[in-house]
Amino acid sequence: MARATIFHQMHDLGIAAWFGGTLANAVALNPASSEAGISTRVGAVANAGWDKWTPVNAAAIGIHLVGAAGLLKHDLGRAKIQQGVPSMAVTKTVLTVAALGVTAYSRVLGKKVSEHHAVPAEDGTTPNATTPPEVASAQKQLAVLQWAVPALTGGIVAIGAFAAEQYRPEEVSKGLVQRLLPTS
Secondary structure, eight states: OHHHHHHHHHHHHHHHHHHHHHHHIIIIIHHHGGGGSSHHHHHHHHHHHHHHHHHHHHHHHHHHHHHHHHHHHHTHHHHHHSTTHHHHHHHHHHHHHHHHHHHHHHHHHHHHHHHSTTOOEEETTEEOTTSOHHHHHHHHHHHHHHHHHHHHHHHHHHHHHHHHHHTSHHHHHHHHHHHHSOOO
């Protein structure tokens, strides 16, 4: 059981950092960059913040994935006998793959913006009239994607909380009985 506990902790710590960091940057860093004073400093401030977050985010994602893989392996037997576990695992996997895809695409867009270090902008995701067109396009997409990552990872957090409840002995027993004696 100790190994499962470590995987739970890795899963939860990684997803918490992935969710919380991207949400904090969307809520605080991107809008706060507008306070830089000069429009060309706005992009520099937002880029510096996101560039500093990227390695931490990568580590959080890696920790989450190792924990998730460990839990998946640990729970294979449980998935065969406890009703609801397979669909929950599939849903978490789909959300994780989607979050990884959105995060990766956001990073590609973020690199486009970051390459123009002192790009003029209104805030971290809002171009102004003098923002280069390729950067403005990336920022407009990032304005949407900055909320998609916390939404997807928040879904993973919610399912993880529900899944933790399913580990309680009375839930395991109930799920086993429901699997063995399906309702007509």
